Amino acid sequence: NGECFVDSAPPNRLLPDHNDYTDNTPKKCIFECRKRGFAYAGVQYGINCFCGNTRPPDVWSVDSSQCHWPCEGDQAQKCGGLNWQMNVYQIGELNFTMF
Numbered sequence: 001n002g003e004c005f006v007d008s009a010p011p012n013r014l015l016p017d018h019n020d021y022t023d024n025t026p027k028k029c030i031f032e033c034r035k036r037g038f039a040y041a042g043v044q045y046g047i048n049c050f051c052g053n054t055r056p057p058d059v060w061s062v063d064s065s066q067c068h069w070p071c072e073g074d075q076a077q078k079c080g081g082l083n084w085q086m087n088v089y090q091i092g093e094l095n096f097t098m099f
Contacts, residue, residue, distance in 0.1 A: 001078055002026060002087035004067035005060045007044060014060065014086060015042045015052030023073035024049055026089060034091045042088040044080030046072045056088055 007014045017038065021028060024047050033041035033051035042050040046069055067087045071079035080086045 001064055001067065002043070002089040003056075004062050004064045004081075005042075005056045005086050005088055006062050006066075007042075007050075007060075007080075007084040007086045009084075013050060013052075014056040014088065015040055015050035017051040019049050019051075020047045021049055021073065022047060024079060025071045025073040025077050026079070026087060028073060030089055030091055039091055040088055041091055042080075042086040043071065043078075044084070044086040045069060045082070046079050048080070048086075050086065055090065056086075 029043050029049035030041040038051035039053045066081050066085045067078050069081050071077040
C-alpha cells in the first residue's frame with residue numbers, strides 16, 4: 001500500500017511533480033514517474049499522481065488506515081485519502097508489464 005503521509009498545499013507538496021490520470025493506480029503512477037527518472041511516486045485523491053526525488057520526512061507519516069481512498073483505475077486499490085493523505089512508493093526496478 002505504500003507509506004501513508006499527510007501532504008500540504010502547493011508550493012509545499014511532498015512530491016512536487018504532478019499529473020492526473022482518470023485510470024490512476026499505484027502501478028500506473030510508479031510507471032509514469034519511473035519513466036521520467038524520479039525516485040518516488042505518490043497517489044492521492046483517486047486521480048492524482050505525484051513524482052519526486054526526495055522521500056517525505058517521517059514527521060509527515062501517518063497510519064496507513066488514513067490512506068483509504070479508492071483509485072480511479074481500480075476501486076480495489078487505495079490512492080491516498082480525502083484530507084491530503086498520499087500513498088508514497090519508492091521506485092525500484094520495473095519488474096512488471098504495464099500494458
